[in-house]
Amino acid sequence: MIELVLFDLDGVLVDSEPISTRVLMAMLAEVGLPMDEVQAEQRFLGRSRGESVAFIEQQLGRPVPPDFVVRWQEQVFTALRQELKPVPGIAAALDQLTVPYCVASGSDPARIQLSLDLAGLLPRFAGRIFSAAQVAHGKPAPDLFLFAARSLGAAPARCVVVEDSLPGVQAGVASGMPVLAYAARNPAALLAAAGATPFDDMARLPGLIEHLS
Secondary structure (H helix, E strand, O other), X not given: OOOEEEEOOEOOOEOOHHHHHHHHHHHHHHOOOOOOHHHHHHHHOOOOHHHHHHHHHHHHOOOOOOOHHHHHHXXXXXXXXXXXXXXXXXXXXXXXXOOOEEEEEOOOHHHHHHHHHXXXXXXXXXXXXXXXXXXXXXXXXXXXXXXXXXXXXXXXXXXXXXXXXXXHHXXXXXXXXXXXXEOOOOOHHHHHHOOOXXXXXXXXXXXXXXXXX
């Protein structure tokens, strides 16, 4: 039986990825590393802020400006407050789940709290929010999913991960958990090749989880 469902945040619970990608593209152009939307999503979706900054500095061959991270977060938060919505169908899907669930996100705790609050989902996850800031290695390492499962007393083999990015799928597979992949912004074939079961409609999610049970 499934004991716990671990949800990614961005792109699974909240429709934040187009917003955050647009902000990041503008920030990258400022520091001399322009990317189009496809490139930015391929490089950064599913990655923690720390990993993203390390990659940017590697590509630039120099540190980012001292205020880069602060301004990046401020601009993302401003855009989220203006535009963020829940992923279509996620509230109804959560209503149908009969097993405990939590958030396990590569985002920092402040962004997780804000995003869930803006989307009207925060009360559903109270006390069950986990961030990559709590573990040594973010996705695609399995650390976050294993930490969340251990914290809530669930065996990894009796958990299921709901993801949408390649690093997230890889992290779930590495943790030994079955992975369901919401294929909204990444090709279903890519996610399936990484070991996930893709789906394209949140209305299907409760049935997929029930089938795993």
